[in-house]
Amino acid sequence: MLLIKWIVSTAVLFNGICHGSLLHSDIRASVGTLGRKHGQQHQHAAIVEFQCQYMLKHLQSGGQISVHMPPNITGHWVSTRFFPISCEVRPGSEFIIRSYLFHHNHTFQVLQFHYRDNRCSSPTYTLLARGKLYLRQASWVVRGGTEADYQLHSVQVVFHSPEAAMDLSQWLKPSCGRPSLDGGGKWEPWEPHVSYDLWSEEEQGRDCAHRLGFTMNELQLVRVERRRHHGVWLPDDHTEELFLGDVHTEHTQRTYHTPSSYQPPLQNTKNHDRTCSVCRVVAGADEHHPPILPCEDNLPVKLEGQWVSQRCEVRPGVLFLTRHFVFHDHNCTWEGHYWHYADPVCRQPTFSLYARGHYSHAVLSTTVMGGTEFVFTVDHVRVTPMDRATTSLLNVFQGKECGTEGSWRQGLEQDVTPTHGCAALGIRLPHTEYELFRMERDYANRLLLFNGQRPTDGSSPNQPHKTATSYQAPLVQCAGAGHGPAEWRETDELQRLWSSCCRHRGGGMVDMVRLLLIAAISVLHLR
Known part of the structure; x- marks a missing residue:
């Protein structure tokens, strides 16, 4: 009781005397x-x-996020990737920057700039697509999203170097190029800085875009979030983000995939800070003049510390969750807290997981530029059902498949290690996963930790060849090795x-x- 009185009195005292900010x-x-x-x-x-x-x-x-249904996507949206200087990493790995323009009359223009490196400083080719997009109804699959139909009118490609033209020629038939002036069924070689038609409504039988794995199925799922920066809504004090459907982690399945999650968001250019020169470069680029970002060194991956989600995350299979990881470098052990929810703003909890285990020493990835690989083991898991539906589901399982049979109670944690995991939740123990990590700093100089994107088919990266080639939404460091009493760097x-x-x-x-x-x-x- 005395403690509560102290808290309230301290809050009143600070609230009354401070003028601006409290010191650390x-x-x-x-x-x-x-x-x-x-x-x-x-x-x-x-x-x-x-x-x-x-x-x-x-x-x-959820007070800082506003979502309108149906969303208003009219405007110019570009990649932000959470910090000024970097590019998106798609499964494959593909390093890209996106610049999408949507008009009031439902037409759109899409620019996808592709690069040789993970800093987007060496462009290879650009895809330009035009078409129409029609928003439909609220998604039956992904709560909070809107379904849409799109129609492509044309797809073009521009190569930015002779090497890029030669590399992609192996995926394209010679007939996708231009006929030779000499005739005789011959075709001109691919050249840089020339716009080539890969697909058009007039020549629907000539689909060269498909051979590159190009698809705009991401437009089938749409969500717009408006984030305020401070405590009240102000005209110039918010950011609009456009979430489009995810890209399948298997390249061969990309053109057939119906989105069940999202890619990293695009940001409305009207929200860009006037001092952000990189933002202006990306927004002003076209198919013949791709944005070239400054080439910076990759940060070494140091897992030590604690990391938490920056937003309510969405995974394939309609999973909404937040994460909190703790890494201990001195003995290479880790702990993970996963809170799962039924809604896209993470307000309705369904169950939580606590897992722990060990991880290997870091090895630079030879597959994904800028990535670092680890091997993680899980040998202990605890589960807490947070709603009636999950509690009932866990109690259905008989024998030693998920904790003690019939013993689950809402809000009460149970150790499922003795039953080698929980079959109801797809957890098997012990378990090994091959992970990909990468580290960056955001605009506020905070450390961000990216780990590998989960396979779209719901499987586990439990073998080396299943190691991810792209990343999930980043975690932000909330406490690190340097956050000690001597430094107090909150x-x-x-x-x-x-x-x-x-x-x-x-x-x-x-x-x-x-x-x-x-x-x-x-x-x-x-x-």
Whole structure:
């Protein structure tokens, strides 16, 4: 009771006297008072736990995201990839930048710039597609998405070097090029900086785009999210993101695939910061002038620390989830927390998983430029059903297939290691997976961790040849090896929370109490 009174009084005091932002020393003092008798190490553990948990809880509030149905996709949308300088990685691996333009009359123009390297500094070829797109009804498969039909009018390709033209000629028939002036059924060799028709409505029997695996099936699933940057909706204080359907992880299945998840979002160019020169380069590019990004060194992958989701993530098979990983480099062990939900903003929990195991030393990938490979083992899993449907499902299984038969209760965790996993959830123990990782920094200089995209068919990358060649949505570091008591380098998310408490008096009190409660509970758990 005394602790609760202290929290409320502290929140009132800070909410009344601060003008602008609280210093990190104030944060340390607040948590330090609670955990002083437990020592510096326990104070640090409380801060770390509090930071990571707050960032995840912040996602579940959903207050920063607005979704309109049906979505308004009119405008110019380009790749952002969460940070200024990099490109998207598609299964294969393909390094691309997308620039999509949708008009009011349903017509669209799509530019897909392809590159030789993972920094998109060496362009190889560009695909230009035109057509029409018609939004239909809300998706029956992916909740929160909108189904759409598209019709292609034309597809063209432009090569940006003789080498690129030669490399792709092996996939294209000579008849896809231009007839030779000499006649006799001969064809001109492919040349750079020339626009070639791969498909058109007038020549539907001549589908050369299909031979490159080109498809616009991503347009069959659409979602637009509007994210506000601060506590209130302002005309220039938000970002619009366009999510289009996922690309199948098997190249041979790409043209037949109906999307059940999303690619990384495209950003509306009207939201671009005027100081972002790279954004302007991408937005102003065309098929003959692809954007060339600065070539930067790849960051070494260092897993040590804690990492959490930045958004409610969507996986193939209509799975909505958030993740929290903890890596311990000193003994190469890891822990993973997975919270699954029934909705696209992660507010309706269905079940959670806790897994732990070991991982190997890093090996640079010889398949995916910029990637690093690890081998992960899982030897311990605990499951918590969070709704009635999941609880009932788990109780249906008989024998030793998923924990103790008939013992599942909503909200109560159970160890499924003794039953070698949980058949109901497709978990088998022990388990090995071959993983791909990559590390980047975002616009705020925060570390981002990408791990391999899960196979579209729902299988597991349990063999070396199944190692991913593309990535999932990145996790952001909420605590790392350098986040120690001597340095107290709290994350930007934490600093923004305290600052917003002071700027917005109305909602600040609530946020302040919530934040201090999390910190207090973290310390009490250490007793």
